[in-house]
Amino acid sequence: MSAVMDRGAAVAAAFERYRNEPGALLCILHAIQDSLGYIPAEVVPDIAAELNLSRAEVHGVISFYHDFRTQPGGRHTVQICRAEACQAVGARELEAHAKTALGVDYHATCSDGSITLVPVYCLGNCACGPSVRIDNEVYGRVSSARFDSLMAELKAGAE
Amino acid sequence: MVRVYVPRDTTACALGADGIAAAIQLQAARQQREIELVRNGSRGLFWLEPLVEVETSDGRVAFGPLELEEVEQLFNADGSPNTGHPRYLGLTEEIAWLKKQQRLTFARAGVIDPVSVSDYEAHEGFAGLRRALTLSPQQIVDELKASGLRGRGGAAFPAGIKWQTVLDAPAIQKYIVCNADEGDSGTFADRLVMEADPYQLIEGMIIAGLAVGADKGYIYLRSEYPKAHQILNEAIDAATAAGYLGADILGSGRSFYLQVRLGAGAYICGEETALLDSLEGKRGMVRAKPPLPALRGLFGQPTVVNNVLTLAAATTVLAKGGAFYQDFGMGRSRGTMPFQLAGNIRRGGLVELAFGMTLRQLVEEFGGGTASGRPIRAIQVGGPLGAYLPESQWDTPLDYESFAAMGAMLGHGGIVVFDDTVDMARQARFAMEFCVAESCGKCTPCRIGSVRGVEVIDRIISDEQRAENLTLLRELCDTMEYGSLCAMGGMTPFPVRSALTYFAEDFER
Numbered sequence: 001m002s003a004v005m006d007r008g009a010a011v012a013a014a015f016e017r018y019r020n021e022p023g024a025l026l027c028i029l030h031a032i033q034d035s036l037g038y039i040p041a042e043v044v045p046d047i048a049a050e051l052n053l054s055r056a057e058v059h060g061v062i063s064f065y066h067d068f069r070t071q072p073g074g075r076h077t078v079q080i081c082r083a084e085a086c087q088a089v090g091a092r093e094l095e096a097h098a099k100t101a102l103g104v105d106y107h108a109t110c111s112d113g114s115i116t117l118v119p120v121y122c123l124g125n126c127a128c129g130p131s132v133r134i135d136n137e138v139y140g141r142v143s144s145a146r147f148d149s150l151m152a153e154l155k156a157g158a159e
Numbered sequence: 160m161v162r163v164y165v166p167r168d169t170t171a172c173a174l175g176a177d178g179i180a181a182a183i184q185l186q187a188a189r190q191q192r193e194i195e196l197v198r199n200g201s202r203g204l205f206w207l208e209p210l211v212e213v214e215t216s217d218g219r220v221a222f223g224p225l226e227l228e229e230v231e232q233l234f235n236a237d238g239s240p241n242t243g244h245p246r247y248l249g250l251t252e253e254i255a256w257l258k259k260q261q262r263l264t265f266a267r268a269g270v271i272d273p274v275s276v277s278d279y280e281a282h283e284g285f286a287g288l289r290r291a292l293t294l295s296p297q298q299i300v301d302e303l304k305a306s307g308l309r310g311r312g313g314a315a316f317p318a319g320i321k322w323q324t325v326l327d328a329p330a331i332q333k334y335i336v337c338n339a340d341e342g343d344s345g346t347f348a349d350r351l352v353m354e355a356d357p358y359q360l361i362e363g364m365i366i367a368g369l370a371v372g373a374d375k376g377y378i379y380l381r382s383e384y385p386k387a388h389q390i391l392n393e394a395i396d397a398a399t400a401a402g403y404l405g406a407d408i409l410g411s412g413r414s415f416y417l418q419v420r421l422g423a424g425a426y427i428c429g430e431e432t433a434l435l436d437s438l439e440g441k442r443g444m445v446r447a448k449p450p451l452p453a454l455r456g457l458f459g460q461p462t463v464v465n466n467v468l469t470l471a472a473a474t475t476v477l478a479k480g481g482a483f484y485q486d487f488g489m490g491r492s493r494g495t496m497p498f499q500l501a502g503n504i505r506r507g508g509l510v511e512l513a514f515g516m517t518l519r520q521l522v523e524e525f526g527g528g529t530a531s532g533r534p535i536r537a538i539q540v541g542g543p544l545g546a547y548l549p550e551s552q553w554d555t556p557l558d559y560e561s562f563a564a565m566g567a568m569l570g571h572g573g574i575v576v577f578d579d580t581v582d583m584a585r586q587a588r589f590a591m592e593f594c595v596a597e598s599c600g601k602c603t604p605c606r607i608g609s610v611r612g613v614e615v616i617d618r619i620i621s622d623e624q625r626a627e628n629l630t631l632l633r634e635l636c637d638t639m640e641y642g643s644l645c646a647m648g649g650m651t652p653f654p655v656r657s658a659l660t661y662f663a664e665d666f667e668r
């Protein structure tokens with residue numbers, strides 16, 4: 001299947017699912033990002049037309065929220081908690097280590113396309129930090145060594 | 160058949176609970192023992208997670224914190240729990256840390272299978288709803304008023320008065336919105352309700368709907384909680400199938416439709432008006448009040464916006480009566496408060512107690528001091544907008560008024576402990592940095608002031624015109640406090656000022 005068809009199908013599925021839901025722009029954006037990995041600029045006019053909004057309004061919403069990205073990310077998203085409870089147990093050091101180990105700054109993707117590194121403010125695991133989220137799994141008490149082994153698993157498991 | 164409990168809670172799983180559950184099942188299969196594995200919620204004893212429980216004729220016994228390699232010796236050959244195991248903790252209910260608590264909202268947490276309707280019913284679930292169905296809307300609201308329950312999201316507004324306002328507002332469509340954005344660092348009580356006892360939240364929302372005449376509800380859930388999302392959706396489906404949600408609740412002729420909506424990673428969407436804009440599919444911009452959301456809320460209609468814990472507590476109030484609930488607590492802080500021990504703490508987790516205990520008792524008796532074993536130096540209470548408290552203030556009773564009197568707040572009950580390696584100038588800088596990242600952008604003092612704040616603190620740290628910049632920072636804090644529309648810009652000065660005042664030496668290195 002071509003990427004264009006994928007995109008069209010993802011957008012159509014999102015519209016179909018939320019057609020009768022009031023105020024569903026965030027739901028639609030989440031659905032599109034879940035299936036495509038990001039929100040391509042090309043879908044903005046379609047969303048605007050579907051919801052009877054201006055393109056600027058749709059773009060304004062996409063850019064307001066930290067979750068939405070407009071460029072493809074890596075195969076995995078790795079979030080490091082930067083918030084206070086994790087700081088109290090070494091999150092700052094973990095952040096620095098992660099950036100060095102992966103060779104990227106926040107919001108960037110490793111050159112092999114495996115991992116996009118993203119900051120996050122609290123994962124609700126504040127009694128057992130430092131906390132890291134990999135896709136939909138949260139990990140607790142993540143030391144630098146543990147981080148390295150988690151990343152090695154991700155890279156080894158790459159498609 | 161032996162019943163074994165392994166939590167499916169975020170923290171339990173973050174520490175390996177899924178692997179332990181799989182190992183227990185594999186081992187039982189290999190030894191041809193029959194077990195029933197229940198994925199319960201956590202009891203909130205996070206320092207003991209992964210905490211595995213095994214049912215015995217005397218009650219449930221616990222093992223934790225368990226490592227994968229330690230699963231092997233959990234059971235004797237006859238399938239009974241091995242009480243000689245190094246992680247054996249005895250009867251769960253007798254663990255002092257749990258036993259000393261006053262659990263109302265968290266009484267079922269970790270006890271039941273979170274998505275089993277029958278388990279919930281067997282543990283007094285839906286008793287509040289059944290009673291509410293026999294009362295008039297005004298009687299429900301009166302019960303809530305009598306309880307003295309105040310909003311647990313942070314602002315501590317009396318819940319009964321909010322419900323009364325919505326009840327009295329004439330409209331065809333009203334809404335119940337649950338604020339499950341739980342953005343404060345150091346808090347996880349909402350998450351624990353949703354992951355361990357989601358029907359309690361659902362029941363609370365239905366009761367709110369009956370009280371004010373709303374038949375539609377939304378749970379606005381932060382996207383950082385994928386497990387809560389999954390569990391809530393499972394619970395909503397099961398509650399609908401069992402006749403508690405949807406049309407004609409339990410044959411009463413009343414309806415309530417509920418759905419979960421995900422946020423998208425914006426702290427400010429925890430502020431109720433920004434939350435409502437976000438629910439409407441817009442940027443999460445803070446609205447000026449008035450109009451109150453109670454009168455013009457979601458899609459312009461009268462709306463109850465309450466925190467998860469407030470709605471959950473409403474079930475206790477309805478089941479046991481307002482007088483029962485208001486018997487707990489002190490002064491104008493009635494009932495129980497779920498405190499959350501987090502950060503550098505030896506025994507972290509959820510401690511539900513009546514208001515009135517001191518911070519020192521909480522972090523010492525329950526928390527057991529720091530995880531690092533070093534002395535505690537600062538405690539941040541009430542999330543990223545809360546003050547950093549030095550030792551001289553740890554004997555203040557934990558209630559709304561006592562905290563407000565010293566320029567601090569209880570907020571959502573998050574307690575983040577730091578040891579003596581903390582650099583408070585860096586913490587002050589982070590408070591400003593967080594405000595830069597999360598400001599909705601509406602007011603200049605918040606949007607620009609926070610950027611200036613980071614710069615000024617950087618100059619103080621690198622000793623550039625330190626005295627002038629310290630003065631400038633204080634002035635900037637005043638400007639932000641008085642010129643901001645909401646607590647984001649208005650209270651970011653709290654952690655900054657407290658760091659400056661009580662930990663001045665960290666700005667002079």
Ligand SMILES: Cc1cc2nc3c(=O)[nH]c(=O)nc-3n(C[C@H](O)[C@H](O)[C@H](O)COP(=O)(O)O)c2cc1C
Pocket residue numbers: 309310311312313314315316338339340341342343426427428429430431432464465466467469470645646647
């Ligand atoms: C910046 C900011 C963030 C907030 N975040 C939350 C939050 O994450 N959860 C919450 O329940 N209330 C939060 N609040 C408070 C809400 O605005 C509101 O008071 C609350 O949802 C009302 O519910 P309650 O009365 O049950 O507490 C926040 C307020 C501000 C100013």
Ligand code: SF4
Pocket residue numbers: 427445597598599600601602603605606643644645646647648649
């Ligand atoms: S104080 Fe900050 S977050 Fe609050 S309304 Fe103003 S700009 Fe928005």
Ligand code: FES
Pocket residue numbers: 081082083084085086087121122123124125126129131344345346
């Ligand atoms: S502060 Fe890191 S998980 Fe809450």
